[in-house]
Amino acid sequence: MILANAFCLFFFLDETLRSLASPSSLQGPELHGWRPPVDCVRANELCAAESNCSSRYRTLRQCLAGRDRNTMLANKECQAALEVLQESPLYDCRCKRGMKKELQCLQIYWSIHLGLTEGEEFYEASPYEPVTSRLSDIFRLASIFSGTGADPVVSAKSNHCLDAAKACNLNDNCKKLRSSYISICNREISPTERCNRRKCHKALRQFFDRVPSEFTYRMLFCSCQDLACAERRRQTILPSCSYEDKEKPNCLDLRGVCRTDHLCRSRLADFHANCRASHHTATGCPADNYQACLGSYAGMIGFDMTPNYVDSSPTGIVVSPWCNCRGSGNMEEECEKFLRDFTENLCLRNAIQAFGNGTDVNVSPKGPSFQATQAPRVEKTPSLPDDLSDSTSLGTSVITTCTSVQEQGLKANSSKELSMCFTELTTNIIPGSNKVIKPNSGPSRARPSAALTVLSVLMLKLAL
Numbered sequence: 001m002i003l004a005n006a007f008c009l010f011f012f013l014d015e016t017l018r019s020l021a022s023p024s025s026l027q028g029p030e031l032h033g034w035r036p037p038v039d040c041v042r043a044n045e046l047c048a049a050e051s052n053c054s055s056r057y058r059t060l061r062q063c064l065a066g067r068d069r070n071t072m073l074a075n076k077e078c079q080a081a082l083e084v085l086q087e088s089p090l091y092d093c094r095c096k097r098g099m100k101k102e103l104q105c106l107q108i109y110w111s112i113h114l115g116l117t118e119g120e121e122f123y124e125a126s127p128y129e130p131v132t133s134r135l136s137d138i139f140r141l142a143s144i145f146s147g148t149g150a151d152p153v154v155s156a157k158s159n160h161c162l163d164a165a166k167a168c169n170l171n172d173n174c175k176k177l178r179s180s181y182i183s184i185c186n187r188e189i190s191p192t193e194r195c196n197r198r199k200c201h202k203a204l205r206q207f208f209d210r211v212p213s214e215f216t217y218r219m220l221f222c223s224c225q226d227l228a229c230a231e232r233r234r235q236t237i238l239p240s241c242s243y244e245d246k247e248k249p250n251c252l253d254l255r256g257v258c259r260t261d262h263l264c265r266s267r268l269a270d271f272h273a274n275c276r277a278s279h280h281t282a283t284g285c286p287a288d289n290y291q292a293c294l295g296s297y298a299g300m301i302g303f304d305m306t307p308n309y310v311d312s313s314p315t316g317i318v319v320s321p322w323c324n325c326r327g328s329g330n331m332e333e334e335c336e337k338f339l340r341d342f343t344e345n346l347c348l349r350n351a352i353q354a355f356g357n358g359t360d361v362n363v364s365p366k367g368p369s370f371q372a373t374q375a376p377r378v379e380k381t382p383s384l385p386d387d388l389s390d391s392t393s394l395g396t397s398v399i400t401t402c403t404s405v406q407e408q409g410l411k412a413n414s415s416k417e418l419s420m421c422f423t424e425l426t427t428n429i430i431p432g433s434n435k436v437i438k439p440n441s442g443p444s445r446a447r448p449s450a451a452l453t454v455l456s457v458l459m460l461k462l463a464l
Contacts, residue, residue, distance in 0.1 A: 040108040040127075041101050043093035053088050056081040061111055085112065094129045095266070097299060098209045106262040122334065126273035127266045131292035158225075160356070161232040164218035174215045177207040185238035195241035204242055205302035217294060223356025224314040231312040237301055243308045243322050251323035252335050257304050264303040271296040277346040283354075284346035293351045307342055317349050 038046070047053040063078035072078045085091055090112060095105035109127040168174040181203035188194055208216050224230040237243060258264040274285075274292035281288045297319075300307055307319045320342045325335035342348075 038089045038093050039099065039129075040090070040093035040095055040105040043089035044108050047085075047088055047090050052084060053090070056084040057090065060085060064111070064114065095127050097128050097270070097295075103263060106266050110262055110265070122338075123272045123276070124265070124269040126270040128270050131274065131289060131295060159229045159232065161219065161222040161224065161229050161236070164215070164222050165232075168211075168215050168219060171211075171215060174211045177203075177211055181207050182238065185241040197241060200238065200241045201302040201306070203302075204237060204306075208298050208301055213295070213298075216298060217355060220298060221294065221352045221355040223353075226314055227312050230309070230314040234309040234312055237306070237308055239308050242302070243306055245322060248322055248324045248326075250327050250335065251321065251325055251339050252328060252331055254304060254321060254323045255338060261303070264300075264305055267296070267299045267303060268305050271300055272341065275345060275348045275351075276341065284350050286347070290351040290354055293347055294355060297348060297351075310343075317352050318343055319345075319348065 044057075047057055059077060059081040063072045063075060063081065090108070093105075093109060095102060095109060099105060106127055113125070113127075165178075168178055181200065184203045185195055185200035187196065189196055219236050220233070222229070222233055224233060255268070258268055274289070274296040276286065277284050278286050283290065285293050297307065305321050307321050310318045310320050320339065323339070325332055325339060328335040
């Protein structure tokens, strides 16, 4: 009898262990409601392949055209269309910055999310996939160029922004795209029109989207000890064409213009999501992720909301769009709040200083903790200072990048080469949570061992 009972108990526990160890156990409450992210272009293709989703999507776009949210939701057909789409990949789709069909992806995203919130929101959710990798290795690379750890006397005399320009000129792609935007942004159209601002912005976007960040970041965020270096840093984006204008517009008006363009609107929303100062983290950044903030800042360059350093102070880092809050009327408080997100942004300032110093916090990357306004679910009812001659995906992957920089100028045989490599590790992270899913692991892995311990004790008791 004892042996029969022991056999039954063993069979029951074996079935339990199998269910706990199976992949389906990951579908439990810990991941309830979370769906793997799909880019909006792919989500649109999936929706188009299903007649019900496709027809509802067309209906919703018609509902949103020229109507406010309350009017739209008062229409039963519009409400039914929204309910169907909330269960489709379209509702949770995101885009990747710099992807091949980025504009198309963003148009699809905003076609659903615009009009689903109550009026004009101060902060909008970012349409981009969250950044889960870190730039600690690039920070260390920057520290070598900035002279951190070297002779303090030599480091103090170095112009690190000039060194960054020289490093760019040693990379064919960086040199080509940098030369292109400098030429376009410096080209005078007429005595009254100093440049073609639209073409200048386009060339800048191409540079920052297509050149690796180990080059662009060093030019934008280089550390400075004197005015000459800081002025070169300020001149990186050719501000006389790309940034400054005859008059400064009101910041809320500038934001309104930006939000009429899907790309500009998306980059601004991404900046707020990744750079909004947080008092709950060590760095002042959401999820302590400097990379996400610096990438979002660089992503706004080349749009109406282009930010830049306001002066040539080598130590006091203050950035701002070209705008002010004069003429805000009863919206002055909101305008000042918007402007402070740039001029007094603790997260952005710390990130720029950390990159220039080659330091980073020693924390594991997490999904963004910033709570932006989410679309609601409806219940089912001038020239540079010196001559030009000086001049991301979810999943687990290891990307190794190497670059060669000569220590003494650009001539190939005048100095020895310094070759540096860095490795960037990215991990799968569930958006909106702090859980990291490592390959071949999961929450159920620890449970079988505990159950085996219980089984051993029961078998021992039965044997006795």
